[in-house]
Amino acid sequence: MKNNLINIALSVFMLVFYTSCVDDDFEFGELTTPSNLSVSAEVVGQSEENPFGDGTGEVIFNASADGAMTYKYVFENGSSVITPSGVYSHSFSQTGTKVYTVNVIAYGPGGTASSMTTEVEVLVTYEPPQDLIDKLVGKEWRIKSEAPGHFGLGPVGGVVPNEWYGAGPNDKAGRGMYDDRYIFSEDGTFTHITDINSGDDTGTIFGRTGLIDEIASCSDCVIESDGNDILNVPYSNYSENWFITAPGGAETINLTGNGFIGYYVGGDHKYEIWDRSGNELLLRTTDGRGELDWWFLLTSEPEGGTSEPEEFQSQFNTLLWEDNFDAASLDTNTWNIETGNNNGWGNEEDQYYTADNVTVQDGNLVITAKAEAFNEYNFTSARITTKGNFDFTYGRVEVKAQLPSGGGVWPAIWMLGADFDTAGWPATGEIDIMEYKGNEPNVIHGSLHFPGNSGGDAVTESTTVANVESDFHLYSVEWTEEKIVFLVDNVVYHEFANSNDVPFNKDFFLILNVAMGGTFGGDIDANFTESSMVIDYVKVFQE
Known part of the structure; x- marks a missing residue:
């Protein structure tokens, strides 16, 4: 880090402190230099068949010395790291088999130190894809402060971004975070501008208490704090190096030295790329205590910019099934009409579903919610499903629809696991392609329900779309083994990393309905009479 002024200040402080101690006839105890320094290096994946490792370039170093308090590793590319335990996992990045020299320093009390060099021969087969390099290089990245969930935290190894906390817009x-800018240069230089609005090369940074003091201190200013956050620590612009690795197949940005993004949490300065669609990067890193994963949403779009989002490219191009509702009536060989209230359908809903509230008119499916008394309920509506008739695993679902209006309406386009009858809910899994409530005009929700994240704790995001009650819009989900992507008019607003830990790798069936009130729809407007969800078509694509 280029923080020489801080280092000089600390050196002067130590000199003055030492002088004062001498004047007071204070004597230090004996300072013992660490001895018997040894270092082992475990090349990940090393075997008789792969003597130089599995090609990931990852090596686990373990240093020990008598009397050592902390250890420092210095690598040929200029990066370095300090670890109190002496254990550090490093990813080499130069393609091919190469011998690397690593300098290891053991520090004892009073700054005493001993050092040694060690060599390790490692195979690296990974080369980052060119489209990722092109995406990163030559842009000015920033925290997307205007977006919900641009900064958050969750459990180490969790599969849900911001599972425990996600910051709201701004x-x-x-x-000391929103005015930072991050530049990845083609020559491997990473530049961190700590205040883009500053007239010089100084700004402030933001970080975790007990960790940010690894890199910065403030001897002549007041340190601001808020709980575990340390705010606005003075810090100069700096440059480090960056490179890409893919441990376990996960594309990862590695920053040398103490380079960091957004909020300083120490650790290994490796940022896994969770998603990189459009002009955004969703990153996560584990803090230096191994307690939390921290999430950051970056964008290359200028602050306040109005650039058009990149058009999403679907990987599914073969039409598997469709219903354009061109027949005179609903195709009951495909669609089941469900009736009744079913104890509020588990959501305290106020409508009674009937077959009369679903029709096919002028090439459209029409589901109408009405304020009318029926079987001791004050509202009627309709719900249809493809359960037992059509289900599928993975693909792209497209539904072109115009949504109903009025306080309390709750239209939904969604899917449930085909094993619903045996697995039950939420174990079966639920994918809500589109949910809407008339009490929040033009706000579209996309959600996932599964064990541990269901009901009010579902994994959900929303987006605002103009004129959803008067115009047709395309509501879609792109569902693969790796991710589930929610879109409106082919613009992504929510992504979820699929895995074997969640129930989204099996057959699902489709559901279309309009509910009234309930836990999501909320209060029903006393003046509501009737309104309809009108659907032009439903299509499912696969590869």
């Missing part, structure tokens, strides 16, 4: 304003 929630951390004035905290």
Whole structure:
């Protein structure tokens, strides 16, 4: 890090402190230099068949010395890391088999130190894809402060971004993060501008208490704090190096030295790329205590910019099934009409579903919710499913629809696991392609329900779309083994990393309905009479 002024200040402080101690006839105890320094290096994946490792370039170093308090590793590419335990996992990045020299320093009390060099021969087969390099290089990246969930935290190894906390739009304003900019240069240089609005090369940074003091201190200013957050620590612009690895197949940005993004949490300065669609990067890193995963949403779009989002390219191009509703009536060989209230359908809903509230008119499916008394309920509507008739695993679902209006309406386009009858809910899994409530005009929700994340704790995001009650819009989900992507008019607004830990790798069936009130729809407008969800078509594509 280029923080020489801090280092000089600390050196002067130590000199003054030492002088004062001498004047007071204070004597230090004996300072013992660490001894018997040894270092082992485990090349990940090393075997008789793969003597130089599995090609990931990852090596686990373990240093020990008598009397050592901490250890420092210095690598040929200029990166270095300090670890109190002496254990550090490093990813080499130069393609091919190469011998690397690593300098290891053991520090004892009073700055005493001993050092040694070790060599390790490692095979690296990974080469980052060119489209990722092109995406990163030559742009000015920033935290997307205007977006919900641009900064958050969750459990180490969790599969849900911001599982425990996600910052709201501009929630951390004035905290030394939103004015930072990150530049990845083609020559491997990573530049961190700590205040893009500053007239010089100084700004402030934001980080975790007990960790940010690894890199910065403030001897002549007041340190601001808020709980476990340290705010606005003075810090100069700096440059480090960056390179890409893919441990376990996960594309990862590695920053040398103490390079960091967004909020300083220490650790290994490796940022896994969770998603890189459009002009955004969703990154996560584990803090230096191994306690939390931290999530950051970056964008290369200028602040306040109005650039058009990149058009999403589907990987599914073969039509598997469709219903354009061109027949005179609903195809009951495909669609089941469900009736009744079923104890509020588990959501305290106020409508009674009937077969009379679903029709096919002028090439459209029409599901109408009405304010009318029926079987002791004050509202009627309709719900249809493809359960037992059509289900599928993975693909792209497209539904072109115009949504109903009025306080309390709750239209939904969604899917349930085909094993619903045996697995039950939420174990079966639920994919809500589109949910809408008339009490929040033009706000579209996409959600996932599964064990541990269901009901009010579903994994959900929303987006605002103009004129959803008067115009047709395309509501879609792109569902693969790796991810589930939610879109409106082919623009992504929510992504979820699929895995074997969640129930989204099996057959699902489709559901279309309009509910009234309930836990999501909310209060029903006393003046509501009737309104319809009108669907032009439903299509499912696969590869």
